[in-house]
Amino acid sequence: MYHQPTYESQLFGYRQCRDQNLLAFLRHLQCLPPMDKNGPMNGRCSRETEQMEQFLNQAFGFTNIPQHYIVPGVKSFSLQQYPHQMQPDAVIYFPHKCANSFAMTTQEIKNWQRSYRVYAAKNVNGMSKETLHKALQGKSEDGSDAFRMKFVVRISTCPILMEFDAKVIPRRLTDEWPNRIKLVSVTGIDFAGRKHDIGDIQHYLLNWQKLFHLDPKTGLPVVHNGRDFCPVSRGPSAILDEKRLRDSLTLMVRLRLRACDEEGVHIVVETGIGLGVFSGKQLGIDQKVRRLSARAAREVLEEDGPSYKSIRAVVFALPVFSQGRSHERVPDTYDDFVNEFRTSNYNGRIPVLIADQ
Incomplete structure (x- = not known):
């Protein structure tokens, strides 16, 4: 029995899909409860951050190292004990042992860590095993080093401990679903105007020198508060x-989906594409960037879809947060993706669900 969707969503490419079980699954996704957009993970998450720190401290002896940072803004830390030093059958509970906790063994954690894979575009200038090794240790420099990493995909088996509303997802040790979830790094272009991603500003903005205050000595944008351009x-x-920009977006989508396909992912869920300041909202280019992102995704799916061995469907989870002064609905990333797939008459082999979730 088909039920009415409970939130805004659009399904494309379903007419040419002959897998009725897959279509039933996608229809089921459309009927899930709407996302709690006003929950604690919508910026007000200090309690959840403290909860995670307490969990890491109790389970592994986690402590921050004062005045040390992995990258600017991300504190460095140390652990008193690592999973490989613990008994394989030791059970760890998140956030702590209780009726609805997420249970896992240290052997599972080690297996998840060992599943880590890296895929990189070979044809990117300066890409090599040496530069990758350096970057993956958090030692990439501003500019070209950081720029290259947008053409690198990291993927591993990684369970989800809680939903967006910060409610812990209960899990028993006999549950297998955590071993079927892959976490994929979302490669992207950053137009927020920050020191680490100066390569994006210089590479994609033709008049970047006129958009930011420049240091007369270096000719580069002046940095405010150690991070932001002025x-x-x-x-x-x-x-x-x-x-x-379009060529880069296409390469990133192609690499990301190909990595998922090689790793045996059946349902790809793309999240956080072209949102907020990262798409250049403060520069007035966000809508154009979002539309180009949608076009790149649609074209790659149409061109590469027939060659995928594992991917059976793609879900674009694009929650709508934008509201006007009168709380009316304002067009957002969701709308740009829906418009692209609708107006182009998407004819790819892979069904696509675009969801306000």
Whole structure:
């Protein structure tokens, strides 16, 4: 029996799909409870952060190292004991041992860690095993080092401990579902205007020198608070190199989906694409960036879909957070993706669900 969707969603490519079980699954996803967008994970998550720190401290002796950072803004830490030093059958409970905790063994944790794989685009300038090894240790420099990492995908088996509403997902040791979830790094372009991603600003914005205050000695944007560039007040509109941006977005989507396919992923769930400041909202280019992102995804699915060995469907989870002053619905990433797949008459072999979730 088919039930009405409980939130905004659109399904594309289902007419050419002959797998009725797959279609039933996608229809079921449309009927899940709506996302709690006002929950604690919507920015107000200090309690959840403390909960995670307490869990890590109790389970592994986690402590932050004062004045040390892995990358700017991310504190360095130490552990008193590592999973490989513990008994394989030792049971760890998140957030602690209780009726609805998430239970796991240290052997499972080690297995999840060993599943870690890295896929990189070989044709990117400067890409090598040496630069990858350096970057994966958190030692990438600003500029070209950071820029190359947008063409690198990291993927591993990684269970989900809680939902967006911060409610812990109960799990017994006999439950196998955590071993069927892969976490994939989302490669992307960052137009937020931050020191680490200066390569993005220089590579894709034709008039970047006119958008930010420049240091007269270096000719580079002035950095405020150790991280952010200082935009020119009432400066000109940003001019995108659209072809260069589109080519990069296409390569990133192609690499990400190919990695998922090689790792045996059946249902790909893409999240957080082109949101907020990262798509250049403060520069006035966010809608254009989102549309190019949607176009790149659609074209790759149409071109590469027939060659996928594992991927059977793609879900774009694009929650709508934008509201006007009167709390009316404002077009967002969700709308740009729906419009792209609808107006282009998507004809890919892979069914696509776009969801406000």
